[in-house]
Amino acid sequence: MDFHFKVLKTDPTGARLGRLTTPHGVVDTPAFMPVGTAGTVKGLTQQALGELGVQVLLGNTYHLYLRPGHETIRRLGGLHRFMAWPGSILTDSGGFQVFSLADLRKVTDEGVVFRSHLDGSEHFLTPEKSIEIQLALGSDIAMVLDECIEYPADHARAAAAVKRTAEWARRCRDYAQANAGASTTPGQALFAIVQGGMHADLRRESARQLVDMDFPGYAVGGLAVGEPHGLSCEMAATAAAELPKDRPRYVMGVGLPEQLANFVGCGIDMMDCVLPTRNARNGCLFTSAGRVNIKNAIYADDSRPLDERCSCMVCRTYSRAYLRHLFQANEILASILNSHHNVAFFLDIMGKIRQAIAFGDLADFSSEFQARMEAGES
């Protein structure tokens, strides 16, 4: 199967219902992609992910390069076979680590020198190296190496990152084209990443530069780095307006449950976020009535399901009291069940968003959802 994307319907709000086809299957969009940095969505088996209806998940170039090593994964048949995941995979390029490992790296035009967070060893990640790794991993969608900057960042700083990101995108594209045969997944696609901080002119400029390079898909990066949600949406919409309508658009690293529909309304087709899994492990559960901190004492005797409106395995089977107990007792099952529910909840939202676009009432869905979240427990 070759990579292609088809917009099935565009909502008056700008939201798109679509279908992405990758070498490993179909992805209904708008899609939420759980994050599986190190070749595992923490707390969930691949079987569970399949049962939850996950169609695409993330892996991380930087992490898998450091451990177990991309050549090891290549020898084992690529990331899909290595982790026994038959569905689609998108790999991040290491660009986010340019941001999050600020204390452990040095950026130059040539690339990024990282000190491994595992053993302190030095590694030089260039655009070419990032692609070389991703070709070995054989993700369905690789990402260009970008420079993700902090918030706030002034115009000059953001402009420099835009310039560098464009140069790196070109190098990534050229290297990927020249070495396509080295991929463990024939037909692997490469997405570019729009930067520009919170400066609309730079977002537009970045998008145009990348569109000129003709990528099969485009991401908007550098959002959800601490700025207010309204600004994120504004930047996502600004970038999306410059992007070709027939290519998938992906906002990286978002968002909260109540934010997902807003990005979709900006014309976004794909999102990923660590929140459902990370927060699950930290006892923060997302429900249709808002956040539930399952470690709170008020749940000690609560026999109700976590979310009465959720039909996931956890909500069908276990009480809040039990989930709290597992968390308090530091039991592994707490992470497993909490992650299961949170991912199910995010996927459920996306399903409802797709349905709402199909029915043409995304705006209604969005405001209803928001209202229920804010109303909290009844």
Place this chain on the structure above:
RNA sequence: GGACGGGUGGGUGAGUGGCUAAAACCAGCAGACUGUAAAUCUGCCGCUCCUUGCGGGCUACGGAGGUUCGAAUCCUCCCCCGUCCA
């Protein structure tokens, strides 16, 4: 009966004259988490009062006395708990 060692806040356990309402860890309570250096991190954690302040009062380091300007820390006696000797 004798010789040592020890009794500290819910637990373990530091502290051996003032900087100690008493380290640290655990437990408990609450909060945070947005392309994962995260099963992590932060705050609170004797009682009480208010004008919520690096505020006031009270209680507290087995018990009772004492020394001292000042004691969890020094002295005396007593009570417990360990180990060893009879």
